[in-house]
Amino acid sequence: MPVVSISMPADLIERLDALTAEHDYTGRSEVVREGVRTLLEEFENDRLEGRELAGIVSVLYDFGTQSVERRLTQLRHDHEEHVASTLHGHVDDYCLELFVLEADLETISQFVGRVRSTEDVQTVDYSLLALDSVGQLRDVTSSS
Ligand SMILES: [Zn+2]
Structure with missing residues (x-):
C-alpha cells in the first residue's frame, strides 16, 4: 500500500506509541489506519445512506x-x-x-x-x- 508521511506533535506521538503498545497493535500505521477509518465512518454520512x-x-x-x-x-x-x-x-x-x-x-x-x-x-x-x-x-x- 502507498506510504504517507505525516507530522504531529511529539506528545501526540508519545501517546500514539503508548496506545500501540498497550493494545498490541503491530505499529503506528495500524493505529492511524484504524483511527482514520473510525473518523470516516463517523463523518461521511453519505456512506451510510x-x-x-x-x-x-x-x-x-x-x-x-x-x-x-x-x-x-x-x-x-x-x-x-x-x-x-x-x-x-x-x-x-x-x-x-x-x-x-x-x-x-x-x-x-x-x-x-x-x-x-x-x-x-x-x-x-x-x-x-x-x-x-x-x-x-x-x-x-x-x-x-
Ligand atoms: Zn424516569
Whole structure:
C-alpha cells in the first residue's frame, strides 16, 4: 500500500506509541489506519445512506418530566416498526431513555430530530452502526 508521511506533535506521538503498545497493535500505521477509518465512518454520512443501520439514541431529561415521557412514548409508538428495544433508567437526578433502532439513515435522523425538538429534553446523543459492516473492521486490522 502507498506510504504517507505525516507530522504531529511529539506528545501526540508519545501517546500514539503508548496506545500501540498497550493494545498490541503491530505499529503506528495500524493505529492511524484504524483511527482514520473510525473518523470516516463517523463523518461521511453519505456512506451510510441506503444501508440498514442500528442506531442507539440516548435521551436525558429531568426526573419525571411527564411532558417528555408522553412525547417519547408517542415517538416510540410512531416508530414501532423501527424500535427494537428501549430502556428507561435513572442517573443522578435525570431520567435516561435509551432507544435501539433498526432503520435507514433518514428514519433515524428524523427520529433524533423529533427527540431534539422536544421541550425540556436536556441532552440527546446517538451512535450508528452499519449492519452490513459488522465485523469487517476487525477482519481488516487483524489481517494486516
Ligand atoms: Zn424516569
